[in-house]
Amino acid sequence: MGEFAFIVGPSGAGKSTIMRLLYREEKPAAGQVFIGGIDITRLDRNQVPLLRRRLGIVFQDYKLLPKQTVYDNVAYILRALGVDANEISKRVSSALCVVNLENKVDAYPGELSGGEQQRVGIARAIVNGPPVVLADEPTGNLDPVTSLEIVQLLEKISQRGTTVLISTHDQFIVNSLRRRVISLKQGKVVADVDSGIYEMEANSQGL
């Protein structure tokens, strides 16, 4: 079972910045960022794609290719890596099975609901078998019920051995799952609690 944690905090606390630092979309002005024992702030620019392929990334706005089908969106990175078509088919089917979208392979993103699009985003994030999945506000555009489904899906992925880190300010889903909660305020970690909850007013205490 992989680690599963929320990063919480009010808007501007630095949740998304931490995520962007982890996938090297940003470089810190000072300090280091370690992933798997490697300081990724020192990676050459040409090593960044390799880092990102070792991380599955899920975005608030899904970031799907609008002119490609569900299948092609999920298969994209595998094709870019020159993976054999049979292998691609196997891995894409498996990823879509995890997110329960096997019957939507030929649909385009515009034909899907927000929750379904986010499921496609999750399938794309896990298709290459990354050890870590980063989800940056994955429920920010979704209703509470769908949000909970998405987070439960990410929890299921974590139970298969993948570390999952979710940034969110959604109190309902954090408190529903009672998992590790890392609280941020003004760019600093103010609390790190196993089986924690997220109290908006008291987030400086992390509880």
Add this chain to the structure above:
Amino acid sequence: MRQLRILAGVATETVQGLKQGGWSNWLVVSILAIALTIFGGVLQLTMTLKNVVSAWGSQLEISAYLKDGFDPRTVAKEVSQLPNVKLVEIVPKEVAWQEMQAAFKVAALNNPLPNTLHIQLNSVDSVERTAKSLRAINTIEHVRYPLTVAQNLNRFRHFIEAAGIAVTAALTAATLMVIGNTIQLVIQSRNREIEIQSLMGVNPWYIKGPLVLQGIIYGVVSAILATSVIWATDTYIDCYVTGQLIGFMPLIQSNLGYGMLPTFIVLLLLGATVGASGSAWTSGRFIKI
């Protein structure tokens, strides 16, 4: 095998990029084709002129009039030793006089004509040098050659070359800018897609490769169009020009045109290079991964 699959992926992305390019593809191809047509036309013209000048040189004769009392065969032997001399023909003064009498019905006089040598050269460039050498031979009284036409032809060829290079350079610069702008439009229209590819960990060359390939395709299509235009023009005017030249220089060979294949290869390489470099420069400038 994996590399082949990646190349196939790059090719697919290129086709999609071309589809998204729409009418702007044809704008780039048209401008590049015009530039290449001018360059190819100039190339074709200068190389053909070079052939004509060379053929003219082979037809060009220097007439050397000998002093009286010297054996023309001895002088001819000496002249034939000079560099670039292809053929020396002896015209004895008796023969020349008989021909003149037949042609002009001149009065019965003592033969005033000298023994003459008609000297053919390998190239028009060596005419003046050879004439100078002939003048230095003390058995030769006078040297004459119709150089003006050949010199003018050569000057015209050099002018065409210089003008062609200048026009082609200007058009190439314009083409690079148009290709750059077109690729920039493609990049802007695919900005989100490129961002997603980058975040997924797609290699930068897999993102930029299709754009460079798109530039190469522009170059190749333009080269084909330019060669077609030049070929059609060449075929249309070839008979006329050759006919005029044969009238002007009866012994000239009829096949003076510069071959289309070398022109096509040059245009293909130039077009592909301009297309690739314009795209590579723009994608390097506007895609930050």
